[in-house]
Amino acid sequence: xxxxxxxxxxxxxxxxxxxxxxxxxxxxxxxxxxxxxxxxxxxxxxxxxxxxxxxxxxxxxxxxxxxxxxxxxxxxxxxxxxxxxxxxxxxxxxxxxxxxxxxxxxxxxxxxxxxxxxxxxxxxxxxxxxxxxxxxxxxxxxxxxxxxxxxxxxxxxxxxxxxxxxxxxxxxxxxxxxxxxxxxxxxxxxxxxxxxxxxxxxxxxxxxxxxxxxxxxxxxxxxxxxxxxxxxxxxxxxxxxxxxxxxxxxxxxxxxxxxxxxxxxxxxxxxxxxxxxxxxxxxxxxxxxxxxxxxxxxxxxxxxxxxxxxxxxxxxxxxxxxxxxxxxxxxxxxxxxxxxxxxxxxxxxxxxxxxxxxxxxxxxxxxxxxxxxxxxxxxxxxxxxxxxxxxxxxxxxxxxxxxxxxxxxxxxxxxxxxxxxxxxxxxxxxxxxxxxxxxxxxxxxxxxxxxxxxxxxxxxxxxxxxxxxxxxxxxxxxxxxxxxxxxxxxxxxxxxxxxxxxxxxxxxxxxxxxxxxxxxxxxxxxxxxxxxxxxxxxxxxxxxxxxxxxxxxxxxxxxxxxxxxxxxxxxxxxxxxxxxxxxxxxxxxxxxxxxxxxxxxxxxxxxxxxxxxxxxxxxxxxxxxxxxxxxxxxxxxxxxxxxxxxxxxxxxxxxxxxxxxxxxxxxxxxxxxxxxxxxxxxxxxxxxxxxxxxxxxxxxxxxxxxxxxxxxxxxxxxxxxxxxxxxxxxxxxxxxxxxxxxxxxxxxxxxxxxxxxxxxxxxxxxxxxxxxxxxxxxxxxxxxxxxxxxxxxxxxxxxxxxxxxxxxxxxxxxxxxxxxxxxxxxxxxxxx
RNA sequence: GCGGACGUGGCGGAAUUGGCAGACGCGCUGGACUUAGAAUCCAGUUCCUUCGGGAGUAAGGGUUCAAAUCCCUUCGUCCGCACCA
Numbered sequence: 001x002x003x004x005x006x007x008x009x010x011x012x013x014x015x016x017x018x019x020x021x022x023x024x025x026x027x028x029x030x031x032x033x034x035x036x037x038x039x040x041x042x043x044x045x046x047x048x049x050x051x052x053x054x055x056x057x058x059x060x061x062x063x064x065x066x067x068x069x070x071x072x073x074x075x076x077x078x079x080x081x082x083x084x085x086x087x088x089x090x091x092x093x094x095x096x097x098x099x100x101x102x103x104x105x106x107x108x109x110x111x112x113x114x115x116x117x118x119x120x121x122x123x124x125x126x127x128x129x130x131x132x133x134x135x136x137x138x139x140x141x142x143x144x145x146x147x148x149x150x151x152x153x154x155x156x157x158x159x160x161x162x163x164x165x166x167x168x169x170x171x172x173x174x175x176x177x178x179x180x181x182x183x184x185x186x187x188x189x190x191x192x193x194x195x196x197x198x199x200x201x202x203x204x205x206x207x208x209x210x211x212x213x214x215x216x217x218x219x220x221x222x223x224x225x226x227x228x229x230x231x232x233x234x235x236x237x238x239x240x241x242x243x244x245x246x247x248x249x250x251x252x253x254x255x256x257x258x259x260x261x262x263x264x265x266x267x268x269x270x271x272x273x274x275x276x277x278x279x280x281x282x283x284x285x286x287x288x289x290x291x292x293x294x295x296x297x298x299x300x301x302x303x304x305x306x307x308x309x310x311x312x313x314x315x316x317x318x319x320x321x322x323x324x325x326x327x328x329x330x331x332x333x334x335x336x337x338x339x340x341x342x343x344x345x346x347x348x349x350x351x352x353x354x355x356x357x358x359x360x361x362x363x364x365x366x367x368x369x370x371x372x373x374x375x376x377x378x379x380x381x382x383x384x385x386x387x388x389x390x391x392x393x394x395x396x397x398x399x400x401x402x403x404x405x406x407x408x409x410x411x412x413x414x415x416x417x418x419x420x421x422x423x424x425x426x427x428x429x430x431x432x433x434x435x436x437x438x439x440x441x442x443x444x445x446x447x448x449x450x451x452x453x454x455x456x457x458x459x460x461x462x463x464x465x466x467x468x469x470x471x472x473x474x475x476x477x478x479x480x481x482x483x484x485x486x487x488x489x490x491x492x493x494x495x496x497x498x499x500x501x502x503x504x505x506x507x508x509x510x511x512x513x514x515x516x517x518x519x520x521x522x523x524x525x526x527x528x529x530x531x532x533x534x535x536x537x538x539x540x541x542x543x544x545x546x547x548x549x550x551x552x553x554x555x556x557x558x559x560x561x562x563x564x565x566x567x568x569x570x571x572x573x574x575x576x577x578x579x580x581x582x583x584x585x586x587x588x589x590x591x592x593x594x595x596x597x598x599x600x601x602x603x604x605x606x607x608x609x610x611x612x613x614x615x616x617x618x619x620x621x622x623x624x625x626x627x628x629x630x631x632x633x634x635x636x637x638x639x640x641x642x643x644x645x646x647x648x649x650x651x652x653x654x655x656x657x658x659x660x661x662x663x664x665x666x667x668x669x670x671x672x673x674x675x676x677x678x679x680x681x682x683x684x685x686x687x688x689x690x691x692x693x694x695x696x697x698x699x700x701x702x703x704x705x706x707x708x709x710x711x712x713x714x715x716x717x718x719x720x721x722x723x724x725x726x727x728x729x730x731x732x733x734x735x736x737x738x739x740x741x742x743x744x745x746x747x748x749x750x751x752x753x754x755x756x757x758x759x760x761x762x763x764x765x766x767x768x769x770x771x772x773x774x775x776x777x778x779x780x781x782x783x784x785x786x787x788x789x790x791x792x793x794x795x796x797x798x799x800x801x802x803x804x805x806x807x808x809x810x811x812x813x814x815x816x817x818x819x820x821x822x823x824x825x826x827x828x829x830x831x832x
Numbered sequence: 833g834c835g836g837a838c839g840u841g842g843c844g845g846a847a848u849u850g851g852c853a854g855a856c857g858c859g860c861u862g863g864a865c866u867u868a869g870a871a872u873c874c875a876g877u878u879c880c881u882u883c884g885g886g887a888g889u890a891a892g893g894g895u896u897c898a899a900a901u902c903c904c905u906u907c908g909u910c911c912g913c914a915c916c917a
Contacts, residue, residue, distance in 0.1 A: 224836060224912070231835080231913055238917085256917060269917085308833080308915045342916045349917095355833095356915055429916050550912085620857070621844060627910095629844060637857050640872095647872085688848080698846065701856035708856090714873080775852045780898050782852050820897050826851055830897050 011650035011748070014643050016610025019744040024122055026743075035083050035129045037536050044080035045537050046072040047516055047576075049545030049553070050087045050134075054094060055113035057120045059585040059592055059618070059630065060546065062602045066615045067582055067624055067696070068544050069126045073736035074690045076127070077759040083537050084127055085519040087134035088114050091142075091508045093171060093187070096441040096480075100473045106441040110137055120603060124611045125739045127755070132522045136511035141518065142443035143464035144528035145511050148560075149446060150457050151567060157203040158435075160455065164273070164340075165434055166302070167195040172476065173438045174199055176507060177431050178232070178552050183303030186552075191301055197477075200445060200504065201432040204559045208233055208428040211558055220578030222625070228550045234429025239413045240344065241422025243268065243321040246329060250276055252321055255343035255427055258353065259412045260405040263397040264371035265323045266361065267349035268332045269314065271340035272297045280319040280332065290315050290334065297336045305336065312337045312360040324421045325412070326398065335360065343427055351387065358387040371396050372405045433556065435507045440471055440480035442505030450492035450499040459493050465501070479503040512553055513560040516540055516575060534570050543576040550581070580694060583627040585618075592630070600630055612738035613639040619696040619737060641704055642741055645734070648710050649745055652723040656749050659724025665766065672722050675709055679726055680766035682706040686733050687760065696737070703733060724749070732760045775826040776801050778810055790824065797821035801829060 027033065037043075048068040051061055072084035088110075095106035114135060121128070134141055152158040166175040168185040174197060179186045204211075212233045215226045238257035245252060252268060270277060272294045281290050293315045297305070304310055314335035321332055330349075337356060338347045351361035351368040361368055370381050372392040379388055394400045400408045416422035436445060444465040446458035458465055468484035481487055481503035492499040514528065520537040521529040539561075545553075554576070561575040584591050587598040605614045617638040622628040649656065665676060682702050689699035710726060727749055735742040735754045746754035769790055774797070776784040784806045788797065798819045801807060807829065814831040821827045 227836065228912060234913095234916065236916075254917085258917075306915065310915080312915080337915050337917095339916060347917045354917070356917075359915095427916075547911085623845080626845095631844070631858070633858055634844070641857085643872090693848075695848085697844095698848095698856080701846075704856055711873085773852095777852085777898075780851095780896095785852080818897060820851090822851060826898090828851080828897050 011646070011653050014646035014741070016612060016642075016740065017607075020123075020125065020610050020612070020740040023740045023743050024125060027125070027127070028122065030131070033084075033127050033129045034131055035081070035085075037533070038081040041079060041081040043083065043537060044072075044075040044542075045083045045540045046075060046542050047083075047085070047519075047540045047544065049543070049549065050089050050512070050515060051117065052092055052094070053088045053090050053110055053113040053117055055116055057117060057124075057602050059600060059602060062124065062614060063582055063585055063618050063628065064544060064546070065121065065124060065126050066618050067580070067694070068542075069124075069615070069739075070619065070690070070696060070736040071542055071544070071694075072127050073739065073755060074759070077732065077735065077755070077757060078691070079758065083132075083519065084129060085132040085134075085522075086121065086126070086128040086130070087132075087515055087519070088117070088136065089508060089512050089515070090114065090135045090137035091442045091505075091511055093439060093441065095137075096439060096473060099440075105469065107137065110441075123603075123606055124615065127739070132519050134515055134518050134522055136443075136508070136515065137441070139464045139466055140525065142511065144518070145443045145506065145514070146446040146458070146463050146465060147460065147528060148514060148564075149443075149506065149510070150460065150463075152202055152563065153447075153457060155563065155567065157206065157563060158200060159203065160198055160200050162196060162198040163201075163434075164194040165197050165199055166192045167197075168192050171439075174434055174436065176434045176509070178433070178555065179509075180302070183301060183306070191303065193301055194298075199434050200436040200502075200506075202435050202510075202559075204433045204556075205428060205430055207559055207562050208235070208430045209426075210562055211430075211555065214558070214562075214573055217574055218576075218579070221576075222579060222581055225547070225550045225554065225579065225581060229555055232430060232551050232555065236427050238425055238427065239416060239422050240425040241324065241416050243324060243330075243348075245276075245280065245332070246320040246322060248280070248319070250279060252276060252332070252346050253344040254346045254348045255425060256348055258350070258409070259416070260394065260397075260400075260408040261350040261353045261371055262323070262325050262348065262412060263394075263400070264350040264352050264369045265328070265330055265348045266351060266367040266369060267330050267357075268321050269335040269338045269347045269349050269357075269360070270317075270332065271338040271345040272334055272336065273340035274334070274338075274345045276346075277317070277334060280317050284318040286315075286318065290317065293334065300336070306339070310336070312356060312363065314360060314364065316364075324416075324419070331366070333360075333364075341431060342429065352381070352384070353387050353389055355387045355389065369396055433507075433559075435510055436502075436504035437507055438477060438479045439505055440467070440473060442508055443511060444481065444487075444505050445502045447502040448490055448492060448499045449502065450495060450497055452497050453492055453494045456492060456494050456499070462493070479505060481505070509553060509556050513556045514564075516543075516557070517564075517570070528569075531569055531571075535572075538570065539572050539574060540576045542578045542580065544580045544582060546584070547581040554579070580624060582624050583622065585630055586627050587630040600632075605635065609635060609639045610642075610740070612642055612741050616642065616700065616738050620700040621697070623697055624694050641707070642738060644707055644711075645730070645741065646745070648707060648714065649727055649730075649749075651714050652710075652718060652727065653748075655718050655720040655723035656727045657724075659720035659722070661724065661728075663721035663725075665763075668719055668722060671712070672719050675713070675718075675726065676722055676766050677769065678706055678709045679729055680762040683729060683733065683760045683762035684767070687762070690736070700737065703730070703737075706730065729760045732757050772824050774824065776804060776807055777826060777828040778807065779830060780828060783807060783810055786827075792823060794821045794823055797823065797827050801827040 046068055048064045072082050076082040090110050095110045098104050098109045099106050166180050168175055170188045170190040180192050185192050212235055236257050239259045240255045242251040242253045281287050314333040317332045319332045320329045322329055349357045351357040352370050353372055373379050373395045374392045392405055394403045394405055394408050413424055446465045448456045450456055468487040470484050470486055471480040472483040473480050488501055490499050490501050517529050517534050521533040557575050564570050590596055592599045617635045621634055685702045686699045689695040731742045731746045731754055742754050771787050772790050773785050773787050775782050776786055784804055786804055798821050811831050816831055818830040
């Protein structure tokens with residue numbers, strides 16, 4: 001008989017610090033997680049958004065990487081050839097701020113931070129192929145970022161123009177539209193204002209239509225991310241047409257989505273930036289007043305100017321234009337509510353059918369003409385107190401009268417097109433991506449300005465344009481690169497004449513728009529990446545990161561992918577097939593932050609409980625997409641569970657070691673069969689949760705139930721074969737979640753490495769139960785439980801149920817109306 | 833204002849296809865072990881109850897033999913967009 005309760009010394013106590021260190025050393029061997037192309041297996045690319053190297057991991061990182069690691073380890077065991085890399089988004093302002101504040105070189109600061117973060121990532125037991133690590137601030141990476149800039153330039157997708165751009169004083173640089181949130185800088189939260197500067201742009205608007213249309217292909221993306229991108233791109237269909245200015249050669253072009261209301265135009269509204277203004281106000285009696293209005297409006301913050309709350313104001317220019325559809329002469333106003341950047345910067349004013357125009361016209365006493373009537377309740381202009389924006393029937397619209405306004409929309413545009421006054425037009429809210437930054441710690445824009453040749457690209461063979469180190473870090477309108485003598489000492493690559501370098505660097509979002517491609521071929525020194533390698537590994541099968549990049553990084557990366565596809569560098573349309581947006585880690589009802597003092601340090605948790613406990617807690621406490629409430633007691637609970645695993649396998653130690661791999665399950669006792677059934681049900685459930693659902697919390701709870709079930713054998717003999725089967729499968733299932741303890745316990749009982757084992761498979765036969773407990777309801781209320789044979793037919797269930805003693809008693813004297821039987825589930829008896 | 837997600841015990845959450853609401857964990861209660869504590873193990877833990885039951889998934893209504901799940905209305909929370917003509 002087996003002496004089941006004596007444990008070896010080793011199994012006495014779970015000591016995470018000791019075993020985690022041991023396994024991390026083993027995994028740190030250069031080849032352990034090396035990945036290569038393997039055409040025998042299906043590939044799987046699991047990727048977490050790479051971090052900015054701030055110096056320390058926070059719980060958000062821990063959550064992100066824990067999720068990714070489960071995915072990668074599971075897929076690898078399930079037979080996929082898995083690529084799971086890590087890197088650092090290493091350019092950016094904090095490094096430069098550290099240089100300003102403490103005099104450290106941005107590079108030194110960054111590399112020290114990276115080193116520490118890698119140490120912390122390794123302490124989490126993450127399965128990365130570190131051979132493929134990329135750091136965007138290294139010349140061997142940004143050389144290709146610059147090369148890609150040149151590719152965009154050559155394809156007509158990079159251009160420099162002067163424009164009113166977003167400027168953040170605290171960051172000392174311009175920002176892209178995507179990087180301004182509610183009029184504030186996305187990074188430092190300070191108010192952004194407009195500045196006229198010549199800046200580099202990427203022509204993302206060329207791809208607006210495809211970026212919108214292809215959202216449909218992204219069936220593996222959360223809906224809300226797609227909706228956010230859809231809103232951001234902001235496609236609208238309408239017409240563009242022009243109105244002649246009275247007593248002038250000039251025309252005003254306008255865009256409208258409501259061509260059906262053209263007959264209702266009573267004024268024209270121009271943005272204060274509109275170029276026509278200068279021409280029409282010259283010499284007008286109130287010219288000074290107009291200029292003052294323009295100046296005041298321009299001085300308003302973006303927030304004020306674009307808020308729908310702000311009062312609509314304007315000033316009459318004294319000029320008129322003519323509505324081409326009815327010849328009506330309408331006054332031209334300059335207003336604070338028309339945006340210059342959208343459409344044509346001029347808007348037709350139709351007070352009766354646009355709320356903003358209504359408010360404006362009411363304030364300044366402008367005319368109103370009703371052109372769409374409500375068929376259900378005819379409108380009377382004198383009784384209206386706001387615009388009528390719903391559908392209706394055309395009135396006061398000449399030949400279009402009586403038509404449904406929706407029909408008229410298209411007819412009127414046909415008419416405009418026929419008369420060559422206007423055309424159909426699609427507009428987008430999306431603007432081109434402003435990519436220059438007046439900062440040092442970024443990839444220099446590889447352009448040289450020659451007095452003779454103008455704008456010239458740095459020749460490919462001269463890349464990278466290295467960051468100089470003789471710079472002064474002062475904030476101003478110019479990049480610190482302008483203070484470097486070495487950097488600016490340059491001749492024109494074309495004519496050899498006098499020239500100067502572009503001193504702005506690129507938005508770091510450019511660096512992060514292609515890093516997932518570089519992982520496929522990280523050491524290539526001939527090109528950014530090899531096409532075949534990228535076509536093998538990419539697109540990313542599962543991308544995991546925070547929702548904060550719903551637009552920014554995810555939109556930019558989609559844009560890059562499409563451009564590189566058009567350049568023949570890769571063969572697919574979308575970079576990330578499936579996207580998982582993890583929730584935040586919250587403590588005491590708020591996001592962890594230094595200012596709130598509710599930060600829990602991952603390093604401390606790992607030191608106290610081990611990485612396995614930290615990972616387990618964070619995966620168990622909430623579904624991945626939802627915010628996660630940090631709970632110190634919850635962490636204790638996860639630690640307890642791992643101790644229970646250790647303990648029960650310790651109790652089973654001798655049995656496990658003496659058990660056989662193959663045995664006849666029929667030899668088991670009824671109680672053992674129950675445990676075996678639980679085991680195989682767990683295999684089924686955990687596999688489904690991992691493979692299809694990312695339901696790590698329920699997968700773990702199922703594993704807890706399995707371990708709880710095994711506890712009924714803690715002071716009873718267990719069949720050694722079953723004990724061995726139990727341990728083998730349990731450890732393989734735990735491996736993706738808690739890699740160290742799984743590896744250690746596996747090595748105690750089984751040969752090889754648990755992480756190189758195949759994924760568990762359930763035995764269909766083990767799931768079968770001879771008898772099943774079904775629910776008996778009377779009028780929908782549970783009244784009895786009956787144990788019946790498995791798969792008992794509907795007819796037999798209907799026969800059995802009313803005769804069960806308790807049921808018979810309850811339905812005595814009543815009439816059975818109907819019996820609904822669902823095999824293996826329930827019987828509902830409807831009585832009267 | 834528009835668009836979206838959501839609302840389940842003291843708490844985190846489960847219920848995947850409409851079929852026993854509250855799995856699992858935390859907390860709490862009781863017990864075992866212990867001189868005692870810690871740890872561990874076992875049991876209990878939605879609410880009400882006259883112990884027969886009854887009520888219950890934000891509120892109200894509907895569909896159905898059967899609703900947390902589907903439909904309608906209302907309320908609330910969170911997120912996104914917000915003068916884009």
